[in-house]
Amino acid sequence: MNLVGNTDLAFSEEQAMLMDVAREFCRDKSPIAAVRDQLETDTGFDAALWQEMAGLGWSGIALPESVGGSGLGVGALVPVVEAMGRAMLGTPLINTALAAQLILRSGSSGQVERLLPPLVEGGIATLALLDNGDWGADGLALRLGEDAVLTGSKRFVGDAGVADIVVASASRGGDAVLVVLEAEQLAGRLRPNTLIDQTRRAADIDFTGVQVEAANIIAGDRVAAALRDVRLCGALLVAAEATGSAAACLDTIVEYLKTRKQFGKLIGSYQALKHPTVDILTGMEDARSFVYHAATLLGEDNLDRDAEVACRMAKAQASAILSYAGDRAVQFHGGMGFTYECDAQLYIRRAQWTQQAFGDAQHHRKRLAALLLD
């Protein structure tokens, strides 16, 4: 038994460069005022900004050079996503990247060559994994019939309203398959969600009666593993983003604690605020350690046990600390924290969304217990 196990942690030149660029880009292009401007728009993001990001090559970071990507793998996306989380920048990058990974990891070469290049160019994709709200559910409720017609629906499909393609998991005669659907096939089938995190958009999709083109069905042995991998990658990317948001939330708290006075003293001098803020710092730093540890272990192959452990720890830690940070941010801002105007609301809302996405902290700890203790 080796419970602590693998503790590799490396950071490549490419990651460093991407981090520098992404931090600067997000800081310049996505100040909080710009984030707020998007809260009540239909799409939740600025299309021009998204095209700029694609222009920087971010959509292709994790995709092979053969389809126009940079071939750096999902690990290289982590610093970019963390920077986006820090700026609370709403974009379809994570969903597009994960949908692309599903295709890359299980599609035929023909599918890969056809479907991925547009995504590198700024196309938007998303993935539909959840039949209900249970990330721990086995089995797939969405059915693909022998006639290639779907029966069932999916919930909480991120960026569904703007996606050019939706990759959905389904069951065909008991086997897991993926189906790729074009936006026009889904017209009128989306029921937009109202999310607690107003920087995000999602929708439930009713697929019943949709006919899937044969070329858009991905089947075979690799599908199940790809689904597993991509759920773990999703957990990691959401964790990375949440870590960035937690750091930004911490900054917001610290700034207030250094300037607000009560009873004649700066409130940051009170240990009742100071010490929990230190807990946020150390919890956020732990999340970051797990995130970059996991990024270190990701490769092009299927994720091994160490990588799985790392991704789950990253998500468990990041979910927990962002929940705590968001909650404390509201509390520590006092009356101001109770207003919509205060940025604390952005983080507490993001925290609630993050908690659920790709499984909450308890979900991952339960899986970790099986991995580590059995």
Next chain:
Amino acid sequence: MNLVGNTDLAFSEEQAMLMDVAREFCRDKSPIAAVRDQLETDTGFDAALWQEMAGLGWSGIALPESVGGSGLGVGALVPVVEAMGRAMLGTPLINTALAAQLILRSGSSGQVERLLPPLVEGGIATLALLDNGDWGADGLALRLGEDAVLTGSKRFVGDAGVADIVVASASRGGDAVLVVLEAEQLAGRLRPNTLIDQTRRAADIDFTGVQVEAANIIAGDRVAAALRDVRLCGALLVAAEATGSAAACLDTIVEYLKTRKQFGKLIGSYQALKHPTVDILTGMEDARSFVYHAATLLGEDNLDRDAEVACRMAKAQASAILSYAGDRAVQFHGGMGFTYECDAQLYIRRAQWTQQAFGDAQHHRKRLAALLLD
């Protein structure tokens, strides 16, 4: 469903009187110096003091008048035990009372009339329930053969070294029975435990080969229910005692926080110490609420569901808060807290003993989940 359920809380004149007397007695007779004097003695208590307590009628509080008791029930013992816990007074009162309840609740009238009067007079009894360290275990490993000879052993039998009689749970042909053993039968069979709480004494007992007199076997339908009841009463009495100890621990902390200076300020002015101390206060008050709520619901009959819920909540809460209080008492006393001389050690050690006795907090919460949610 009514999750909060019964919230009766009454306090009788008798309980009030007993509380006044017990508080004063314990304060006078068991100052901390006296407690420390007993830490390394063989028995852990002052025999003369014990006789005084018996003289006050405490051994008989929960026993019927027919055997010389006051007939007030186990609930009336609660304020006395709480007062003892507050003074950290080591006595065989709880064990004697619980062993007596086992006999009272399941013995024949002959057994009751023979065995209980000596206990009202200052005799000492104890109970042997644990085959191993698992309070959640089903079944009984100690066997009583058809020849009335025992095979097996029991662990952590409190006050075994001074008990006139030991009441042990055993299995006879699959049925739960109780056997009552006299001290002389157990000569040479005790292996004294070294306990973390030095105010207590216990021993493992090897019963193999001991022949039980027919008159000292308690069998029948009432045994299983009596065992269940007494385990719950045990949980409650230990909780009551722990609540008293938590209150005393709190006093110790508060006293230090009001007098010790660091960096030129009384350390009690620092929120990092102040606020956890408030948590101890409110947690202790909750424990007290549960304890007296449970005491309100105890009667002579078998414990009903409400009483069971109350006893388990009392123990879960009292265990948890005393653990926290003891731990923080050491920490908040700084270097002094790390010494044997500081009274914080008494509480942290008591806390560890309490946690285990009659099942820890998690054990009881698990049972509560079944009672409340199923």
Next chain:
Amino acid sequence: MSATEAELAEFRSDVSAWMADNKPADPGFLLPQTFMEVGDERQLEFLREWQHKVWSAGYLGMAWPKEYGGGGVEPVFQNIADQEMRRHDVPICFNVIGLGWAGPLINDIGTEQEKSKYLKGILSAEDIWCQGFSEPEHGSDLGNAQTRAVRDGDEYVLNGQKIWTTMGNFAKYMILLARTNPEAQRKYDGLSFFLSPMDVPGVETRPIRKITGEYGFTETFFTDARIPADCLMGEEGQGWSIAMQTLQYERGAEAGAAGGLAMVRVTVEDMVEGLEGVERDGAPVLEDPLVRDQLVQAIMDEKALVLSVRRTGIAHLTSDYPGALPLSNKLRASELTRRMRQLAINLQGGEGALYVGDDTARQGGFWQRAYFNSFSATIGGGTSQIQANIVAEHVLGLPK
């Protein structure tokens, strides 16, 4: 002459029947759980009508004098009426500052004229009252209020700003704490207390958008606003002491409050029932051992609070730290509420990411909104951090 048990039982049965008959149908929009959540006219009118109906039926202000619209009976009747309202889960009586703060105060120390002028309107919900204690720069530090009230002939001239004025945009009157003497040696002695009209020139309110996205509070600005001098309650300099007295009435009818259901009580049981159909690992979430443990802890916390209220009256069980139970109650209740609601969201699984406005949100997003709203109690009326200081200093005697 005290009411007999039989009279009380009959009364209870009457109220119960009335509530069952008159409980309003679901209006199709989320109703406020507390008076701090009245965000729009639609909610306001609905609640105004309900309170008026309850009062007309004789179930509000029962212990207040008959001549001012009350019932003139013992407080025990109001307590029973309140219990039945709670039991029947009817909407709140939303004019809380009037019913629970201003009204009892006027009853206690008001002049004959004040009683005639104000009390009935409070009960009938015709006159909505708000409270002007907090100021932007002194959130938790009431004694430091800086809004000025300067006597000018038979008027006072008000200048300054209040914040967190619940229903400030709907209210006709405000109980106002303002500074009449900035030179007073103790800052507390410079304060005075006013029953101040809101509809005079120079008083403006600006709604505050809450973290929930909804409204419920205003900022209130005073710019040379002139109010009649007889709006002063008591004498100049008594403001702090009257304000503190005001805070005592919250404890219900026995303390002089008019009664009525002030907030929708939300329990762990509501949470558990609300989790029906939620799955975790393909099984009901209530079967998950970790969830069960969390729920048991929440139930214990809730039960402990109820028990601590029961215990408060038993001298032998409260003698160690007198004040521990009442003084810690706000801290504990508000923190429990916050924790429990956060937990309720987490237990919903994917649905926890939905919000009010999504038709498929569990109970219309009730728990998400409730979590956010719960901060009004952990922040307002002295933050939890300050409450902990108060307990430490006043109950345990720890140094400031």
Next chain:
Amino acid sequence: MSATEAELAEFRSDVSAWMADNKPADPGFLLPQTFMEVGDERQLEFLREWQHKVWSAGYLGMAWPKEYGGGGVEPVFQNIADQEMRRHDVPICFNVIGLGWAGPLINDIGTEQEKSKYLKGILSAEDIWCQGFSEPEHGSDLGNAQTRAVRDGDEYVLNGQKIWTTMGNFAKYMILLARTNPEAQRKYDGLSFFLSPMDVPGVETRPIRKITGEYGFTETFFTDARIPADCLMGEEGQGWSIAMQTLQYERGAEAGAAGGLAMVRVTVEDMVEGLEGVERDGAPVLEDPLVRDQLVQAIMDEKALVLSVRRTGIAHLTSDYPGALPLSNKLRASELTRRMRQLAINLQGGEGALYVGDDTARQGGFWQRAYFNSFSATIGGGTSQIQANIVAEHVLGLPK
């Protein structure tokens, strides 16, 4: 000229073989996990012999100069030796104040004479060193030390009291922080640093009984104790700065420490392995879902600490809050240790109530004693509460 990978690998293999061959058998009594737990002569002599053996084999002080008993090689060799000691789970090299504090300091700023006199005895364990910084009235406030050192001819006269002197009753020398100038404007400037003998008249030690029931520390009393003036290190008034320098060496051989295993590392894995055979509800405790969740959290905490050390060297991943990882390390490591050990006891069920001295106690009561001892780290060297202040102020820039 750096060692090659091959040389290092060969060296590692040599050390490993030596440790395997020479690891002492279980002496039949609980050995100290840290140097603060050496409570009796029996333990002392056992550890003295072991350290001498390690040094004789050339695996201690490897980076110190040859002429003073060291090995004169690169620190990397010592690091490897230390890793192998840890891996083989051998006893500690217990003369920690000498090896990790006094020795490196003397190496760095000592005179030729000081080096010759002290260094070898530190390595060979002939001369045990102790530390005299803390005082009873100023536990966490070192800068306020009041023990006086008054120059009198070619001697200093010491008066005062130190506390928490680890192995004070066994030590030959003390690194001592004492006040030479009570009039200095800054209290720090009045302090001086001494390499002070313990065996002079007027120095008395009184063992402190720890919460565990064992010994390990002393109080040290100075009553007109006279020490040679050349015991002063550096100059008068430099005491604070030298003391702070001393604290830097703890980080290992790279920083100048002599190396050796300073404490027995105890991991969650040790805890899990130690739970073999423990049952809960009639099944192995490790199958209980709540226990599993707690263990996973403990493993995550432990792993995060290891990862944070790895991450410290990567500039891009530490740029936001420089200092966050190193400055919070003591706080986090010591608190994790405390929590984990408390958990370890709770998970034992009934056996958790046993203690050292009970033959049937799990691992001889190791976890119970370890829990109590863990407070030495959450209290000593600045309590966790003070550590949190340091992080808040120095890393986050929050006001004092």
